[in-house]
Amino acid sequence: MEERNSSSVQKDWKGTSFQDICKGKGPWSFSVSPINLTRYHFILYEFPVTLQKPPKPYKSKHVYLWDEDHVRMPFSENNLFSVNENNTDIIKERWKLITDTLSVPITTSEEFECALNKYNSRLPRFEALHHFLNEEMEDEESEIFFKLILPKIISLALKLPDLLPNGIPLLKKNQTRSLSLSQEQISCLLANAFLCTFPWKKTVASTYPGINFISLFSSFARPQRRKCISEKLKSICNYFRRVTSNVPTGVVTFQRKMIPKSRMPRWDTLDNNLGNTKVHISKSGTIEGNGLGCLQVDFANKNIGGGVLRYGCVQEEIRFVICPELIVGRLFVEQLEKGEAVVVTGVERYNDYSGYGDTFEWAGDYQDQTPYDDYRRRKTEICIIDAIRFNKPKEQFQCSLIIRELNKAYVGFHTRETGNLAPVATGNWGCGAFNGSKNLKTLIQLMACSASGRDLVYFTFGDENLQENFYNFYLFLGYNQITIAQLWNFLSTFKSTNYSEDKLYSFVQQAYFDSKKQPTIVQFFGKPEKTVKQNLPGPVASCSKEMFKSTSVDELMDVVVGQTDSDCSSDDLVQSSQPEDTPKVKAFTNSKTVRSSKNIADKLPKTDMSAIFDMLDGNESKEGTHLALAQCDTFAMIDQYSEDTQKEEKFLELGVQKGRETKINRESLSPVIYLTSKKKITDYFSKTNK
Structure with a gap:
């Protein structure tokens, strides 16, 4: 009789039992924030x-x-x-x-x-x-x-x-x-x-x-x-x-x-393994009654x-x-x-x-x-x-709006207390009259819990399909050791597809498997790893071109130099999860140095571009690879050439600029276009070097 009752209870939830999430100590064993008489x-x-x-x-x-x-x-x-x-x-x-x-x-x-x-x-x-x-x-x-x-x-x-x-x-x-x-x-x-x-x-x-x-x-x-x-x-x-x-x-x-x-998490860099966050997903019960x-x-x-x-x-x-x-x-x-x-x-x-x-x-x-x-x-x-x-549900998959919801959940879940934090009891946040996507909100809250160091107790309010699908997707994340940064990168590309929101889980799974096959276009044609954009704090580094257009220069500089939106002292802020060192970034300027294409071409190093492509393809044994590595600043020079001479048509023709703006994967281009692009770039720089 006891086994039968236990089985019936098991059908109401998936994941980790609530008792195990409480570490066997009961729901009242978690730490609480103290009451201290301070100026705040x-x-x-x-x-x-x-x-x-x-x-x-x-x-x-x-x-x-x-x-x-x-x-x-x-x-x-x-x-x-x-x-x-x-x-x-x-x-x-x-x-x-x-x-x-x-x-x-x-x-x-x-x-x-x-x-x-x-x-x-x-x-x-x-x-x-x-x-x-x-x-x-x-x-x-x-x-x-x-x-x-x-x-x-x-x-x-x-x-x-x-x-x-x-x-x-x-x-x-x-x-x-x-x-x-x-x-x-x-x-x-x-x-x-x-x-x-x-x-x-x-x-x-x-x-x-x-x-x-x-x-x-x-x-x-x-x-x-x-x-x-x-x-x-x-x-x-x-x-x-x-x-x-x-x-x-x-x-x-x-x-x-x-x-x-400036103190929000960098969602595109967090390496938290999402499978390390315990989840308890229940189709019955309420937040106030069972959480x-x-x-x-x-x-x-x-x-x-x-x-x-x-x-x-x-x-x-x-x-x-x-x-x-x-x-x-x-x-x-x-x-x-x-x-x-x-x-x-x-x-x-x-x-x-x-x-x-x-x-x-x-x-x-x-x-x-x-x-x-x-x-x-x-x-x-x-x-x-x-x-x-x-008002238009498809809009919620814009990068800026996903970041907004991630940041909002993170502020609510984060605490200065360390160790033995209570799990978050939540459900379909903003998915009723506010037209939020249940699939997206489950992932947003899971990511925010992981970044905050809390486990997740999720109530689907009778939605059995959501319980089953969310749990299976969570197993997929854990089995493949997918991080917050990886999941963010997949979510940021979903809006460019024509899929409905109920296909989000399937899209992320396919995008993950595709990313394991080949390097991305950026790895072939992108800038060096150390760039100003990658060093920017906050969500700036993961922003798309569309997001930059909607942000003023002053706002960008506030983020770059670590300024806040408040006149409060630093003691009044929730502690940052990011390194304290503020990157040194050259101030923006409206002036622009004009250089001729001829001068830029003269300064380009005599590099065998085919050797670089061989290196990127993993054929490091071919002759010329070490020379290409030694002259890797070639990519930076190519970028400067593109910007100063304003000849985007050459790069658009080769599919390079598109790859940078949308960060599409190499496999999203057909093999013919990809190989043709490699050949055209190799031929172009061979002529330039001569």
């Missing part, structure tokens, strides 16, 4: 922290309640609101108006909307909230909400000046910063969001998602999502029921991570939380609803840039659910059994990374 980590509570009672708020003589670097707090004296009394507009402190308004008992949803309108202007109708409280809820449940839960929410919200007396720093773009808050402080912020007390500013709203629940209360225009909105409100109400009945005692850390372009102890990926919007406070009800929104403490990040995390990610550690799960999208339903209260780390955080770590939305 803001801690809003006092040490030491125990689980016996909530941490005390940290109080400082420096108070920041209303400036550009901090959240504009509702209780700030600068938070003013115009009130019309006796046909006269009077300016009042908004916090006093809030406290006075909410001190009056509220017994219906209409009274609730009326109260919020007294300290907000031009609010939409709360049709979704009215429908939820009056239609979805039973009379008894609605009565409990207005008599017990709502008064406790109001009482919790009004503690804001005591629980967060110094304000909240903003986690701005192009900075690596961390912020740790107690769960009690987070519950107070969410209570204020429920009551819509945070001031709204148009300039801030364009880059910060916003936290007030106004849009959720009024999301009633899409009939097919009305049920989902009600289920979200059930989850939120259950969260407030829990935290107002039993105050949580843990803490949560939000870390915004940024790596500049316990892992770095769990949130398929995010660049505005974290996406449509959680509106109609959205897919992977990210569901995660934010079952773990409402994530919603507070919308208050202080600015919109994510290309090389940025957010990692949240310590959130607690309060709700169970079923369904997805239109079928989402709250499935009752959830008791989170996740243990705490040494810093009193739940051992739940969530990686928030946003994928690109592709």
Whole structure:
């Protein structure tokens, strides 16, 4: 009987068992990032922290309640609101108006909307909230909400000046910063969001998602999502029921991570063997339910939380609803840039659910059994990374866009911690409404895991074909000891084909076997190994000509000399995986030296080009090979000849220039063209030498 059960479990996953990925020590044995009070980590509570009672708020003589670097707090004296009394507009402190308004008992949803309108202007109708409280809820449940839960929410919200007396720093773009808050402080912020007390500013709203629940209360225009909105409100109400009945005692850390372009991995040079990364591929289960102890990926919007406070009800929104403490990040995390990610550690799960999208339903209260780390955080770590939305799916195979997704995943997965890193629990990142290719995203995340030193736990969400195909392809990578650089080179050529995205695995396999037969065209006609392009840091060396056209000279020079996109100090950056030595590269210049073709031809060494081709073909015993090796600078002279005389037609005719730009393999040319090209080049330089 035990063997039969074991066999049935085996059918749900392929690769390495989850137990083996955890090294037999269980999912909670992995290392965690510490909480250290530094200039880059803001801690809003006092040490030491125990689980016996909530941490005390940290109080400082420096108070920041209303400036550009901090959240504009509702209780700030600068938070003013115009009130019309006796046909006269009077300016009042908004916090006093809030406290006075909410001190009056509220017994219906209409009274609730009326109260919020007294300290907000031009609010939409709360049709979704009215429908939820009056239609979805039973009379008894609605009565409990207005008599017990709502008064406790109001009482919790009004503690804001005591629980967060110094304000909240903003986690701005192009900075690596961390912020740790107690769960009690987070519950107070969410209570204020429920009551819509945070001031709204148009300039801030364009880059910060916003936290007030106004849009959720009024999301009633899409009939097919009305049920989902009600289920979200059930989850939120259950969260407030829990935290107002039993105050949580843990803490949560939000870390915004940024790596500049010059410090990103060189994907075309990494020699990590992809087969050394363990994979566990499961067709059943969920990231949050079965990826316990892992770095769990949130398929995010660049505005974290996406449509959680509106109609959205897919992977990210569901995660934010079952773990409402994530919603507070919308208050202080600015919109994510290309090389940025957010990692949240310590959130607690309060709700169970079923369904997805239109079928989402709250499935009752959830008791989170996740243990705490040494810093009193739940051992739940969530990686928030946003994928690109592709209107034309074929575009995602452009080199620049593959690099963008690789870098985004790498930022999320990389950590300064070394040894015993948790595996990444992920799935079809950006493959739903964003039209990403499942085959491509599996490889991108595998490469990012390998570069980050983490194993991969992949959930296909019921897609058996993806499970089978991905696992077989992983075996192919491991058996042939294919590296990140090799896989990158194969992926970078896929767009030039007419194959559909489901043929990606087959294309890479065929490209690998073809590359084993013959050297590439570049090996025959290319430049010497040591070139400026190969020494450039970051993704520049692997960029195509198309990518260079879209990059300014200033941006290229920033990458070349190792400058970053931020004014942060080097201590504020994620450590580079590349050598620290910055290559010395001559500055770009608009001036151009004009040389005649006759002078260049005179300076060409008297070299037997056929001997060089013999050498490249492996016939090193033929006479003249050593002379050719001694005069290998001939290739550099040929390049200079081509550039200065602008006679590309000779090289286009020979198929050489095309080979350089597209890096096509020698076997992609027919044998006739290849042999003819060799003969023409040999004949040409024989005449030149004479």
